Amino acid sequence: MKFYLTSILFFLYFSGIFAQKSKTYDVVIYGGTSAGIASAIQTSRMGKSVVLIEPTRRIGGLTTGGLGQTDIGNKQVIGGISREFYQNVREYYDNPSNWKWQKREDYMDEGQTRTGKEEETMWTFEPSAALTVYKQMLSHEKIDLVYGERLDREKGVTVKEGKIISIKMESGSGYTGKIFIDATYEGDLMAAAGVSYRIGRESNSEYGETLNGVQANKINRTLTWTLSRNGHNHNFVNRVDPYIIKGDPESGLLPYLIKGAPGVDGEGDKGIQAYCFRMTLTDHPDNRIPFKKPDNYDELNYELLFRNYEAGETSIPWINSPMPNRKTDTNNARGFSTDFIGQNHTYPEASYKEREQMIQAHRDYQQGLMWSLAYHPRIPQKVRDEVSRWGTCKDEYEKESNGWQGQLYIREARRMLSNYVMTQKNCERIEVANDPVGMGAYGMDSHHVQRYVDVNGFVQNEGNVEAGVPSPYPISYRAIVPKKEECTNLLVPICVSSTHIAFGSIRMEPVFMVLGQSAATAACLAIDGKKAVQDIDYPALQQQLLKDKQILEVQISK
Secondary structure, three states: OHHHHHHHHHHHHHHHHHHHHEEEEEEEEEOOOHHHHHHHHHHHHOOOOEEEEEOOOOOOOOOOOOOOEOOOOOHHHOOHHHHHHHHHHHHHHOOHHHOOOOOHHHOOOOOOOOOOOOOOOOOEOOHHHHHHHHHHHHHOOOOEEEEOOOEOOOOOEEEEOOEEEEEEEOOOOEEEEEEEEEOOOOOHHHHHOOOOEEOOEOOHHHHOOOOOOEOOOOOOOOOOOOOOOOOOOOOOOOOOOOEEEOOEEEEEEOOOOOOOOOOOEOOOEOOOOOOEOOEOEEOOOOOEEEOOOOOOOOHHHHHHHHHHHHOOOOOOOEEEEEEOOOEEEEEEOOOOOOOOOOOOOOOOOOOHHHHHHHHHHHHHHHHHHHHHHHHOOOOOHHHHHHHOOOEEEOOOOOHHHOOOOOOOEOOOOOEEOOOOOEOHHHHOOOOOOOOEEEEEOOOEEEOOOEEEEOOOOOEEEEOOEEEOOOOOEEEEHHHHOOOOOOOOOEEOOOOOOEOHHHHHHHOOHHHHHHHHHHHHHHHHHHHHHOOOHHHOOHHHHHHHHHHOOOOOOOOOOO
16 A cells, blocks of 8 residues: 555656646747847737747847847848837847946947937847846746757657647756747758758759859849958958968868869858858957966967968957947958858758857867967067057856857758748849848848859958848748748747848848848737738738838839
């Protein structure tokens, strides 16, 4: 009898633990990026239960991870929760107590998206400010926020008859939902659910494009956007030698150069544009952490940098955009810079462990680069003098990180392949989607994909495209939902169905927030109508989006 009672108690105890680990919601959002946050807020406002699961210990993705220089192209197309965020950023900086290292009147935005004096929004900000604003916005909603839970990508997604039933984390925690939203930069939930996707560049011929595929010899773009914002297409100066011993091919190639040709112009490949960290730097002596030489520093890894200067480069290889409080959002520029070109091609499909190794490799590379620019004797003195004034910030990111963020700038990874693929033709308004859930407005922008030796025996980067769009363009609802035969209750606001070059325009944080809100709106309508996400009534979705101040079209002047 005693054994029987003990067995019952044992069963009830562990059943309770299992019950605690498996929770049910109307909407389950995986990925606490900007898109995930907007999705969660919208779901809460529409009266549905929602959980927001962030695999790391920090929400906000790139918006809180160093990308304070908002790329958008046309501010007028940003509405809804996305605009609320930028309004709240403005309100944050209207508070004098939030100006510690600089006077409010001394700050001038020199970035691509400048904030006018009379604007209600603000488009440049510190990572810590963005994090504060997001937390404040979430605090007003009924949202369960879960940190540090990674999806079991092998066995963690239960799908029955084309519908996700539940997802399980590596810890064993489970989440059951009616609708799921994949708000990750990688598209991990989408892939684990068996949804079709692409990685790499399509050939130009596949969708009738001109800016996709290999771009090794393309000098004249169809649409000019400032072919290079920095003078020479983010490439090396002339006659930089690629060999370990100059002029000696038998000595081998220097690091990070591919062997062989880059491919045929316009043909597709598996390459993806380079990643980097969007550094948050400061020149304030009381807040600056000087650049440190990494323990595993190898001078050979920067030989191309040194040779580029010795061949005639004169500029500092960065875009050092001012942010408030004497901080920056520092991005890639010139031929050898913060982009770790060609070292990310396997990242989208890599295991968590492999990704962590790649992220650390990117961090080691970039830390070594900044130390070299600041202190190495082969760097011109004027460059060293300027770069060494800067360093990472004591008051940004986790204290033990020495001012380096955890969020890598994942410019692209997987892209869903649904029944509607956004292409260059959409960006140019040659084709116009009739079911918009947001608008793109930034130029078609790809960073370099690979580094190679040209036919003359010198170093070149390949993959950069900077082509403008004539005006804002609609993004199709069908581009954020999978094919119906693959999954009926999933929405994907980041890894949208698009070609490589179209994604280069769509992939902006304000747009991800817009699409996140639209995805959540569609999710709630699907729940109310007991329909597949592909079958909801678009006019009803459009009406709700407009009610919630989303921008779905702008007047095009002729």
